[in-house]
Amino acid sequence: MTNSIREIRDADFLFVIGSNTSEAHPIIAMEMKRAVRRGATLIVADPRAIWLTTIADDHMQIKPGTDVWLLNAMAHVIINEDLTDKKFVAEHTEGFEAVRDAVQDYTPEEAEKMCGVSAELIRRTARSYATTRKAGIYYTLGITEHSHGTDNVYALANLVLLTGHLGGPSMGLNPLRGQNNVQGANDAGASPIYYPGYQRVDDTESQAKFEKLWKRDLSPDPGLNLNEMMKAAGDQIRAFFVMGEDILLSEPNVLALEERMNRVEFVVLQDIFPNETLRYADVVFPAGNFAEKEGVFVNSERRMQRVRKAVNPPGEARADWEILLELGRRASAKRNLDPSVWSHQTPAQIFREFSASAPNFAGITHERLDQPTPDGFSGLQWPCKDDQDPGTKYLHEGGVLRGKGLLTAVAYRPSMELPDKDYGLLLSTGRTLYHYNSATQTRRDEGLDAKQSEAFVQIHPRDARKRGIDEGDLVEVKTRRGVIEVAAHVSRQVRPGCIWMSLHFAEARANVLTNDVGDSVTGTAEYKVCAAEITKVNSIEFGHAGLFPGSYFHQSPRGAAADSEAGVLEEETQEN
Amino acid sequence: MIITKPTCTIDGQKFEFTAGESMLEVARRNDIAIPTLCHDPRLDPAGACRSCLVEIEGQRRLLPSCATKATDGASFQTKSERVEKHRKTLFSLYLTDHADEDSEGGQHRGAPNKLAGASKKFGAENWGKLTNLRDEIAGDRSADVNPYIQYDSDLCILCAKCTRYCDEVEAVSAITLVGRGSETAIATPDSRSLLDTTCELCGGCVAVCPTGAMGEKKPKTRNQPIESELKKVRTTCNYCGVGCQFDFNVDPDGRDGLGEVVKVTSPDATPNQNMDLPAGFSGVSSDGNLCVKGRFGYDFVHHEERLTTPLVRGADGDLHPATWDEAFDAAIAGLEKVSAKYGDDSLAFVSSARCTIEENFLVQKVSRVAFGTNNVHQCAAT
Numbered sequence: 001m002t003n004s005i006r007e008i009r010d011a012d013f014l015f016v017i018g019s020n021t022s023e024a025h026p027i028i029a030m031e032m033k034r035a036v037r038r039g040a041t042l043i044v045a046d047p048r049a050i051w052l053t054t055i056a057d058d059h060m061q062i063k064p065g066t067d068v069w070l071l072n073a074m075a076h077v078i079i080n081e082d083l084t085d086k087k088f089v090a091e092h093t094e095g096f097e098a099v100r101d102a103v104q105d106y107t108p109e110e111a112e113k114m115c116g117v118s119a120e121l122i123r124r125t126a127r128s129y130a131t132t133r134k135a136g137i138y139y140t141l142g143i144t145e146h147s148h149g150t151d152n153v154y155a156l157a158n159l160v161l162l163t164g165h166l167g168g169p170s171m172g173l174n175p176l177r178g179q180n181n182v183q184g185a186n187d188a189g190a191s192p193i194y195y196p197g198y199q200r201v202d203d204t205e206s207q208a209k210f211e212k213l214w215k216r217d218l219s220p221d222p223g224l225n226l227n228e229m230m231k232a233a234g235d236q237i238r239a240f241f242v243m244g245e246d247i248l249l250s251e252p253n254v255l256a257l258e259e260r261m262n263r264v265e266f267v268v269l270q271d272i273f274p275n276e277t278l279r280y281a282d283v284v285f286p287a288g289n290f291a292e293k294e295g296v297f298v299n300s301e302r303r304m305q306r307v308r309k310a311v312n313p314p315g316e317a318r319a320d321w322e323i324l325l326e327l328g329r330r331a332s333a334k335r336n337l338d339p340s341v342w343s344h345q346t347p348a349q350i351f352r353e354f355s356a357s358a359p360n361f362a363g364i365t366h367e368r369l370d371q372p373t374p375d376g377f378s379g380l381q382w383p384c385k386d387d388q389d390p391g392t393k394y395l396h397e398g399g400v401l402r403g404k405g406l407l408t409a410v411a412y413r414p415s416m417e418l419p420d421k422d423y424g425l426l427l428s429t430g431r432t433l434y435h436y437n438s439a440t441q442t443r444r445d446e447g448l449d450a451k452q453s454e455a456f457v458q459i460h461p462r463d464a465r466k467r468g469i470d471e472g473d474l475v476e477v478k479t480r481r482g483v484i485e486v487a488a489h490v491s492r493q494v495r496p497g498c499i500w501m502s503l504h505f506a507e508a509r510a511n512v513l514t515n516d517v518g519d520s521v522t523g524t525a526e527y528k529v530c531a532a533e534i535t536k537v538n539s540i541e542f543g544h545a546g547l548f549p550g551s552y553f554h555q556s557p558r559g560a561a562a563d564s565e566a567g568v569l570e571e572e573t574q575e576n
Numbered sequence: 577m578i579i580t581k582p583t584c585t586i587d588g589q590k591f592e593f594t595a596g597e598s599m600l601e602v603a604r605r606n607d608i609a610i611p612t613l614c615h616d617p618r619l620d621p622a623g624a625c626r627s628c629l630v631e632i633e634g635q636r637r638l639l640p641s642c643a644t645k646a647t648d649g650a651s652f653q654t655k656s657e658r659v660e661k662h663r664k665t666l667f668s669l670y671l672t673d674h675a676d677e678d679s680e681g682g683q684h685r686g687a688p689n690k691l692a693g694a695s696k697k698f699g700a701e702n703w704g705k706l707t708n709l710r711d712e713i714a715g716d717r718s719a720d721v722n723p724y725i726q727y728d729s730d731l732c733i734l735c736a737k738c739t740r741y742c743d744e745v746e747a748v749s750a751i752t753l754v755g756r757g758s759e760t761a762i763a764t765p766d767s768r769s770l771l772d773t774t775c776e777l778c779g780g781c782v783a784v785c786p787t788g789a790m791g792e793k794k795p796k797t798r799n800q801p802i803e804s805e806l807k808k809v810r811t812t813c814n815y816c817g818v819g820c821q822f823d824f825n826v827d828p829d830g831r832d833g834l835g836e837v838v839k840v841t842s843p844d845a846t847p848n849q850n851m852d853l854p855a856g857f858s859g860v861s862s863d864g865n866l867c868v869k870g871r872f873g874y875d876f877v878h879h880e881e882r883l884t885t886p887l888v889r890g891a892d893g894d895l896h897p898a899t900w901d902e903a904f905d906a907a908i909a910g911l912e913k914v915s916a917k918y919g920d921d922s923l924a925f926v927s928s929a930r931c932t933i934e935e936n937f938l939v940q941k942v943s944r945v946a947f948g949t950n951n952v953h954q955c956a957a958t
Binding site: 004005006022024025026027028030033034037055176177178179180181182183184185186187188189190191192193195196201210214216218219221222223224225226227229232233236237238239240241242243244245247250265266268271272273274278281282283284285286287289290291292293295296297298299300301303304305306307308309310311312313314315316317318320321324325326327328330331332334335337341347350351353354377378379433434436440441442444445446447448450451522523524 | 724744771810820821824836863873875881882886900908912914915921924927928932934939941942944947949950956957
């Protein structure tokens with residue numbers, strides 16, 4: 001995020017696109033709710049009627065994968081109606097002419113045909129965004145999990161740069177990070193092209209610096225990104241070390257991956273629970289969870305915050321950092337490398353080596369993170385360059401960091417696989433409030449499991465009727481990559497022609513279905529769009545109305561029946 | 577022109593304030609204690625509990641300091657005889673219309689009760705028990721099938737902090753005040769289970785409740801120690817990227833001395849006096865709020881299915897328990913064998929966005945330094 005979470009409540013205009021904030025980032029949604037309560041305008045662009053649309057001023061129910069059309073049309077309105085911030089564009093950006101020319105064909109009327117969002121609404125939103133000073137854009141994986149995810153982000157950045165909504169409070173471009181430490185994992189250099197602190201592996205200066213620090217020659221060749229690794233499994237890649245991810249639940253097109261994993265010769269797995277990947281593991285290291293170790297997570301707003309040890313791990317399990325230090329030490333000794341680079345005793349020492357190696361983190365230590373900081377919150381937001389630096393609330397203050405903000409002309413490219421006569425529906429995947437990713441943690445909580453215990457697919461009543469599907473029927477969802485069985489949830493939350501599934505359930509892996517084509521720049525897979533078809537298997541009964549999220553929108557008849565069952569249960573318990 | 581800030585006088589002392597601040601906020605900022613039960617910086621002031629009443633010069637009646645704005649030149653007393661007398665009467669009334677909170681030393685397994693301490697402090701007396709008429713309206717909430725949240729009308733003082741949080745912060749309006757007069761209670765529409773309402777089980781109602789009327793089921797049903805006997809460990813939530821801060825409440829003797837997480841509580845939203853914060857800031861960027869996963873989804877921590885011993889796949893094709901030495905040797909030998917055969921770039925290291933920054937740093941270091949490859953990426957990259 002360019003800006004901070006606490007600034008959201010003071011924003012006057014919120015453009016939320018490709019983010020089901022109230023389910024995936026509930027506490028950020030609370031900030032948005034607070035802003036709306038104060039009178040801010042909220043526009044939600046999402047293919048589904050998510051909770052936030054119930055308090056939004058407008059809902060742009062966009063066709064999945066047509067974001068570039070929508071965003072270019074907004075840029076079209078802003079440029080042609082002369083709503084750009086001319087001073088900002090002249091002083092702080094480059095590439096304006098290219099974008100101006102590129103968006104000329106993207107008229108709101110054409111966009112309406114492509115995106116299913118009315119031209120009037122596109123105009124109104126563009127004008128309102130451009131003319132409100134404290135206007136922030138918030139997005140997540142609905143923008144990035146496309147084969148053209150990078151284009152989507154450029155198109156959003158164009159809006160920010162054209163209007164100069166950058167470098168001040170409550171504005172900017174704000175990707176909401178999906179996992180507790182995605183930001184930190186990138187910051188730490190768990191990347192095929194970057195050392196810690198975004199210093200490129202093919203930059204000779206950085207290479208020399210880390211060679212000196214780690215006392216060995218380092219490879220200047222960028223490695224494979226995750227998407228490439230998965231596709232090269234069994235070919236170029238013959239061994240995996242996997243820490244804290246269930247690749248066979250989380251990666252797209254998993255059946256093909258399973259087949260390739262059979263040709264991988266050696267797998268080391270380090271995790272807290274047995275998972276699907278365990279079937280392929282040759283060695284398993286039992287790790288400690290976040291309650292059992294010291295360390296730092298970095299949140300969405302670049303804030304480094306402490307994780308503290310509360311309890312000891314069970315049995316022989318050890319904190320991940322202890323295992324990794326030992327692995328590094330032993331492997332280095334075996335290869336006659338200098339083992340002294342593994343001599344840390346505590347996470348605080350490891351953190352210091354990390355933060356000292358990158359200018360943007362140089363001012364941060366565990367000791368400082370344990371003190372109250374000048375802004376009154378716990379933790380420090382990077383950039384934080386020395387031990388006096390109070391950290392950075394919002395980026396790009398007084399001008400764009402890279403010198404000139406680059407306006408990038410983008411052209412619409414269709415998603416790689418769209419519905420056709422064999423697979424007539426468009427499948428998107430996502431998260432729900434009650435579970436988290438592969439759900440190895442949340443499905444082990446009886447309460448969360450009670451609220452939502454089964455996988456489901458949301459389908460519009462019109463599409464359900466055509467296929468003879470009723471609420472709660474067991475259906476087969478099929479794509480070119482695989483097939484799974486799951487309960488049908490007939491709901492107007494989705495657009496006609498679209499279906500939606502969550503990715504949490506191991507017995508109905510949505511990623512059997514998803515397309516593993518990656519974005520050409522980042523390798524991020526197209527989890528949000530692929531062609532699918534549904535057929536009914538049989539009718540089954542469901543027990544509880546709370547089974548589905550979104551049941552508060554459209555209580556189904558069967559949901560109502562389940563309601564009264566719950567009522568009966570309540571009465572019986574009372575009598576006892 | 578000299579612009580002077582407006583001032584008001586509290587207990588004879590003059591203080592500057594910013595226009596818009598309430599009398600309570602001015603007093604708190606200057607370390608003058610005024611008791612409150614229903615106030616929360618995240619909520620609009622309600623003046624519901626009457627414990628923050630002060631005596632304002634020129635006003636006939638005592639007024640709630642939380643809901644009264646400070647005005648230039650105003651003067652008010654927080655400790656006058658009249659205020660003290662009011663507090664004694666008020667807390668006596670609360671005690672009389674309230675369950676015996678001494679049952680567990682004023683502590684509940686669900687949430688602590690601030691009423692007990694305040695009553696003692698102001699010399700309140702119990703004037704004999706009233707019959708609780710609220711139960712009829714509230715119904716027996718212990719029968720609610722929801723797994724987390726329980727309402728006990730015996731402990732409720734109807735300050736409506738929970739319903740206001742539910743309206744104003746979580747904005748789902750799942751619970752409300754129902755009934756009139758002495759029969760008023762907190763309930764859901766049609767007394768439904770929370771599972772069948774708009775409730776998202778964030779547990780904010782439990783966190784803000786001053787008396788423990790909104791309580792947590794989990795620690796109660798498991799008969800775990802009361803909150804004052806637990807050690808609080810401030811940490812960062814491990815689910816999404818918001819980075820909410822919360823306190824693990826740990827029973828240090830649990831699990832044969834390994835320590836046991838009994839529950840999760842959110843940091844107090846009241847500003848930390850030592851930190852000199854602007855009004856309303858809680859010291860954590862998440863503002864003391866938590867969602868259902870953060871507050872209640874911690875059962876995995878001590879789950880019986882945890883991996884507790886290293887495993888190595890044997891010649892029979894099965895995974896077998898091993899010592900750490902054996903596991904490290906097997907892992908290094910296996911990776912070495914592959915890299916000897918196909919080169920260092922035939923290895924791939926998948927790191928985790930769920931682990932700490934130190935651990936991600938170490939995975940890329942193991943990959944680059946010990947095994948010589950840049951094939952390292954974190955799990956959230958696709």
